[in-house]
Amino acid sequence: MKLKLLTWDVKDTLLRMRLPVGQQYQAEARSRDLQVESATLESSFRQVYGSHCRLFPNYGRSQGMTSHRWWLDVVSQTFCLSGIQDEKILQTMSEKLYQDFSTAKYWEVLPGARAALIGCRELGLKMAVISNFDRRLEDILRRVDLDEHFDFVLTSESAGVAKPDVGMFQKALKLGDVFPHHAAHIGDDFMNDYKAAREAGMFSFLLQRRQRDDIPSDHLIHSLDQLVPRLRELIK
Template sequence: MPLTEQFVRNLQRFRLVTFDVTDTLIKLKDPVTQYLQTAAACGVRDINRTNFERCFRQQFKLMSEQHSNFGCHTIGWQNWWRQLVINTFNCADATVPQDKLPAIAEHLLNVFRTSACWSHVDCAADLVQCVRGIGKSVGVISNFDASLPKVLKAMDFDDKFDFVLTSYEAGVMKPDPSIFEIPVKMLSIEPNQALHIGNKFDMDYIGARQSGWSSLLVQSQFEPATSEEARRHSYPSIAQMLYALEFEEINW
């Protein structure tokens, strides 16, 4: 797509632009349905969806507290997800046959690394391509396990980035400044020459700003903690962010 002069001017000061992934570039289709359908295919049926959703949130929080960053310093990301699956099903229904759970967990571990569980965020690929088109280094900084490159490949993003940096690889999660320091050092640039685009006020916007970067935020509804400054750099969608970059002057 043709690039406007305004788009070039808005990003002129930056040498690097990075993106968050989940709900910024791609989004999960319906993870609970995928869990329950997988269980049914393995012979485990009639799990109450409301209970399951509640248990998933509860168990995800517990696993994150006990084995932070997808278990990168403890049990490893594959075992982290396997244990989360088993714990969630046991919480949702104590009568689930235990011999079925390993197979359910293994199938889910694989299927969530494919395009079956993900869809593209509208205009996200266009925005990435526009940034690449004006000669910027383009990367990913995401709180994600080590399988992210596989997911991006499945979603046809594998050749769009100069690097993919996960919190698992970095050993720390956003908003820790250490994760933002890695690409800056790698490219030998100053923090004020970097821009990060994401959908979480604390992890993406504040994390980047406190590391000396600029940041843009995509939020369809503002989180309660979102500051007035962040609201000036926020857009309801990636499509509207792209439009603003193309036709409006951004005050960094």
């Protein structure tokens, strides 16, 4: 196989949140002398986020929304559902958290990610990101010093479609100027990453710690330090 392009998912593949959402939102509330349980905020966030994803998919892009507005609504409604009603405080906290999540404050690079990226570069591969993220992703990657590894970053907001839509992968293949059989993708979600990439004609790896019987064992990566040896086997 002549592999030319390797595309990456980001959240829980290369980056993870430093703390659960509920704890991060609680810290912001406490900085303003507001008392609310992190478990309450976590539950409210999951409810509001899930509802917004259903009602306004892909940050409401097709409905004329911006991801900025989408996230401000999610954060504000999360606090409101958790018992904080002051409109001015809700707006201030929502904007502050939106900006903070654009930085490295709440994000950390997963163990083995930097070494894996360097190893893939040494194999001579072009690399890119395919992520159901909003427009802040490039800033985040820059601030955690991962941006230099990628030839381009494709978010669902910029693409206008979201994984598992194969159109997302087709756009990446076009940007990378490669045929599907010359590209591979790695991510932690079976539908969005592993299956969707294969439906687009690409090779794919699923990053998961637990064993699975529904995919070939050589398609499964338990930790990122396994990736480069697997790629070497693939491109022999």
